[in-house]
Amino acid sequence: MQPDEPLVLALPKGRILKEVMPLIRAAGIDPEPAFDDDDERRLRFATNVPGLHIIRVRAFDVATFVAFGGAHLGVAGNDVLMEFAYDDLYAPLDLDIGHCRLSLAEPDPAGPLGHMVTDAAGDTPHNVGHIRVATKYPNITRAHFARHGIQAECVKLSGAMELAPALGLSRRIVDLVSSGSTLKANHLREVAVIAHVTSRLIVNRAAFKTRPNTVGAWVNRFREVAAHAA
Structure with missing residues (x-):
């Protein structure tokens, strides 16, 4: 991961996506309009935040993308985290969704x-x-x-x-x-x-170390949003 590359947030398709998007938008992130188009075949989308992209992948794949550095942050259920037990993942926040x-x-x-x-x-x-x-x-x-x-x-x-x-x-x-x-x-x-099972905010450990200010700021932002939504 290069320190100046765009930050990538991995989100799961399906039911959890509908539950997590209010939190995403409450955190100040608005994907480009194509993200909400059910016929759109692209999987990577720009957002209103410069240098922040969203990828939309299968729920089971979110953890893999984040663990191997394809994404810096993501949202995954603790069922997925338990199944794969990746050492390179850090799950600092329970979002209290996807119950x-x-x-x-x-x-x-x-x-x-x-x-x-x-x-x-x-x-x-x-x-x-x-x-x-x-x-x-x-x-x-x-x-x-x-x-x-x-x-x-x-x-x-x-x-x-x-x-x-x-x-x-x-x-x-x-x-x-x-x-x-x-x-x-x-x-x-x-x-x-x-x-x-609930969905968690997950972070790539290497990204958290190499980009502590940027990644840490988003972790704190999501913590504030989740607390307000509770």
């Missing part, structure tokens, strides 16, 4: 997949040494079950986790849960909360 939970789910015994529970009634975290779980969080999932002395074989999926039990990929899934309506619609039930 959900990372949970373990399995077929509802009262639903059409209930036979899966009956057929594997002895397959519980207390009496087995190995289970299969569909998730996009293999590191968190393996660590969670390892704490119970269980080896978790993870089937890595990027989405549609709720289909895994019905299609025979795995009996259990680990995924983000908000209202629980998607689980219910797919005849699953939440059986354990692994972690409560």
Whole structure:
């Protein structure tokens, strides 16, 4: 990272973007009009702040861009931070948005997949040494079950986790849960909360050291905005 290069802020696409933009604008950052165009294919945008650009990427990629220096700051859920555990990331601020939970789910015994529970009634975290779980969080999932002395074989999926039990990929899934309506619609039930999730402001550690005044000023600005929004 060069000290005179534009500062880059990485933001996640999707639901969190809608929640974080009021904070971004409250901090005095207004992206160029194309940023709000759903048909726009560019991923990097100028802002009203000279020397500050925004990139819009997948939620899972925000942490990677910031950790490897492609961006200096970003917004990422602590689920992503837990999954990758990058040493080069510093997360100084919980923005108190994006509330959900990372949970373990399995077929509802009262639903059409209930036979899966009956057929594997002895397959519980207390009496087995190995289970299969569909998730996009293999590191968190393996660590969670390892704490119970269980080896978790993870089937890595990027989405549609709720289909895994019905299609025979795995009996259990680990995924983000908000209202629980998607689980219910797919005849699953939440059986354990692994972690409560919120979105954090994250910073590249090297950028924080080499550009302490600029990066530090933005961290402080977001801290003020988040405190005012609470």
